[in-house]
Amino acid sequence: MFDSISEKFTGIVRSFSGKAKITEKNIQDAVEEIKIALLEADVNLRVVRRFINKTMEEATGEKVLKSIDPGQQFIKIVYDRMVQLLGDEESQHINLKGPDTTSVILMMGLQGSGKTTTAAKLAARFKKQGRRPMLVAADLVRPAAVLQLQVLGEKIDVPVFAQESKDPVAVAKHALAAAKKEQYDILIVDTSGRMHLDETMMDEIKKIYQAVSPDETLFVADAMTGQNAVTIAQEFEEKVGISGVVLSKFDSDTRGGAALSLRSIVGKPIKFIGVGEKLEDLDPFYPDRIASRILGMGDVVSLVEKAQETIDQAEAERMQEKMSKNTFDLQDYLDQLDRMNKMGSIDKLIDMIPGAKGNVSEDDIDTEEMKREKAIIQSMTYAERTNYRILGPTRRKRVAKGSGTSVNEVNRLLKKFEKMRLTMKKFAKNKKYQASMLKHMGM
Template sequence: MLEKLTDTFGSIIRSLSGKSKITEKNIEETVEQIKMALLEADVNLRVVRRFVNSTIEEAKGEKVLKAVDPGQQFVKIIYDKIVAMLGDTKTDIKLKGPDTQSVILMLGLQGSGKTTASHKLAAKLKKEGRRPLLAACDLVRPAAIEQLCVLGQKIDVPVYKEEGTKDAVGVAKNAIEYAKKNGLDVIILDTAGRLQIDEEMMKELVNLKAAVKPDEVLLVADSMTGQNAVDIAKSFDEQLGLTGVILTKFDSDARGGAALSLKSITEKPILYIGTGEKTEDFEVFHPERIASRILGMGDIVSLVEKAQEQVDIDQAKKLEEKMARNEFTLDDMLAQFQQVKKMGSMKSLMEMMPGMANAMQGRDLDTSGMKRQEAIIQSMTKKERANHLIIGPSRRKRIAAGSGTTVAEVNKLIKQFEKTKLAMKKITRNKGMQAKLMSQLAGGNMGGMGGMPDLSGMDFSKFRF
């Protein structure tokens, strides 16, 4: 995500870090680079000018020019300015207590990902202990009701629907009554969109809002549309009064214009971002974490949170004990590898690791190589997984044939396993979530095949949580 910005900012940060002296000329040249990067990222011109002027003003003060480490101080100013552009701090969704119904009105143009975002939000709220209801109020788009029902069934969340009606307001009111009778405390109204903003759509949404008095009015916008997303948000806000925005397809957004312009122009916070196709690819928007990713510094906090969601604590303790006894096996590697996959795409995980975003620039993550790793281990016998030392030439040939790979790939996996085993022994010296997280990553064996970075030689002791 935001690859172009990350590439440019990463280069700028590397050139500034460690500089013992910063001149006014350095500042002007660097800010000009940033200005061009933001404009190429389709950031609103007014936002860019504001960013440039405030950065130059602050950087040219004594705070940077006479600082003990001016390079790092300048980097901090850039970071703070990006955080401010994104919205300063995380904004939480505002819902009533669990004993009272809360209503969320979902708005957006057709194709923005509104129905998918509705089901992802429902899944997230359910995980947080809420009892959501999805209401099919999109009575315009063909198969919209059917799509919502399928998605609701997928996450085991009820869907309220009415066939053969065009009265969206009536459906919304009945959905709220249904929720009251069935003890459901959050009603998410998936409304109709159009290919463009028109009078008929707005009239329906205005009537809908007046009838149900929602606690949240959320616009679902496609982040890949750049400044268009900002213009759309302004139009919806003028007529409906938005309370927040959900940016979809954020993982595919190489530029970042929408994210960096929305808050400054509309004054509406970004609440969530869609980071993939899976239900769980839906994150709370943290301005400071996204700023860190843009600058190529990673997002280790989000990475830890993803690990915490997937790690079985008892299983992690057993694994840690096995690592301490040097009993880590290929079976353990397979289990860890499968668990890492649940954390999200390898690309998104790499972007969260400090230094990895820039290291991965221009590299294509071939996940088919990782599938071959899994197939190789699954083609081994129980004895071979328990003791890799017995896997001689004839066994390697059999494993390669059984997994549809080559002997060279089997050799490479075994060599990688030995390096990983050694690295994981070192990991056990670090306690707490650091060990658990890094055991997930190293144990998942993301390195060694398919163009993936080799993590086995990484010094994990540098990471502090």
């Protein structure tokens, strides 16, 4: 998502950063380029105009042109506009009652937009947070829809309320009663989709809405539908009312224009993005991070969070202590290499590393080297892993032989490891850095 628009913006940002002097003409040219990039990405024309006018207005003032670092000022203006376009900070919050009452989340959207998958992803997410979610199969139109939800529910060990019925309103009502009785604190209602908007569908969803009075009414929009998604969201907002948007299939190869227009046109926040087919592939939507990703500034914060999620708390604390006491050894490094595989595919992470976009491709990240390093450490004795200093020439030769590498490669790893330890010592006091460093190690 956003690949091509991001490429263009990265270019614009690059040509401006560090420039000591810029002219009004420079800005006009850049704004024109931005306009083209947005239009090419299928952003709504009205939205583009607004974006461009505001940027122009702010950027051509004295403040920018005469400032010490006009390039940076300009980039900041574009960035701020982009964040505003995508939504503001407080919007990602999901409205829920306290755990003593049952909150209701109603899912709606067109056929195939990702409602059922997203319902299950949300349930998995709440469960992880220690809540007690329950799913409701209120899509009684599509054959096998109920079964689909049941299969997903089983995967994440969340109960699915289902009934032999033709009346989704009744099912939703009964589900709510059952959830309250059995003290499930979040009820997520999956509803049916249609190919096109039609009255019957709107009526049905409206009745379900009235029957369960949801705390959140989430409109699931398929990022691939483009401008169409914007029109449909507007329709749902008028007829039923939506409280937030989930943009599914954000991982797909689309231009991203719909995402950039949705917030602005519909006026409802994007709360989550679906980033894959797996049930853990749901991320909160952070406008500032997406904006910096589009501008090619890298997504440092997401990266740190991802790293933190994978490394469990106890382990993180242990690592922190090791770093601050400078007792990080090769065994720890080996553990880290293993952990990196757990963090998911590397190409997903590349986008998030500052400066990596456009400079690093998956091919540059040497998974072969990671494998080699693992083999080298695995050929060491425990004493060697915990005290690399005892690795003299003879031992190095043995390790090289044992791991099927060369002494040169063993030397290189040890040098790299030594450097890593030094850096760690330096940043030992900074928690954020530690997390991101754990992530960067070996890359």
